Every structure is written in structure tokens, then in C-alpha cells.
Amino acid sequence: MTDPVTAPLPGPAVPVCSAKGCREAAVWVLAWNNPKLHTPERRKTWLACEEHREYLSRFLGVRGFLKDVVSLADWEAREAGGDRDGGEEPEGSAADR
Numbered sequence: 001m002t003d004p005v006t007a008p009l010p011g012p013a014v015p016v017c018s019a020k021g022c023r024e025a026a027v028w029v030l031a032w033n034n035p036k037l038h039t040p041e042r043r044k045t046w047l048a049c050e051e052h053r054e055y056l057s058r059f060l061g062v063r064g065f066l067k068d069v070v071s072l073a074d075w076e077a078r079e080a081g082g083d084r085d086g087g088e089e090p091e092g093s094a095a096d097r
């Protein structure tokens, strides 16, 4: 991370894809809920680049966790003034970092 040749991009922090090992800028937000851990109205979020949107959607979808996929811009507009939380990930998470 301190290699001067491949130093991180300057400028404001950009949300990056949640896929393991991916550092692309996030374009999509996947909203999910694990009914075993979360109350029904709870929403966890993963970020996804264009390439990983389908992969992460499927990962959550096969477990029945996926609730919504929206563009990051739409999500941020929706979240403005709303509450948010962070924290736990589903077991075997593809977003393991």
C-alpha cells in the first residue's frame, strides 16, 4: 500500500466494490437481509462495480438474502437523511476483506 509507483489514487475516497480483491469504484448497491440475523426491515448493503453486480447479486440471491439492487447514486439519494448501519456480514461472505 506504500509502493510509490502504484500509490492509491489521489482525491476523495471513492466507494469501492465489495467483491473480494476488487478495487473498482462501486456503481451499484445491493441491499440484503439475512432473516436469521436481522429483523425484516433491516438492510445490509454491499457495493458492487459493474463487473461484480451480477456475481454478488447471485451470491445473495441464492441464499434468499437479496432485497434490492439500486445504483449508488439512487441509493445515496434514498439514504439522505436516513439511518444506516454497518457490521456483520453473512457467513461465507464473498465480501470478506
Ligand SMILES: [Zn+2]
Pocket: 017, 018, 019, 022, 023, 024, 048, 049, 050, 051, 052
Ligand atoms: Zn468489483
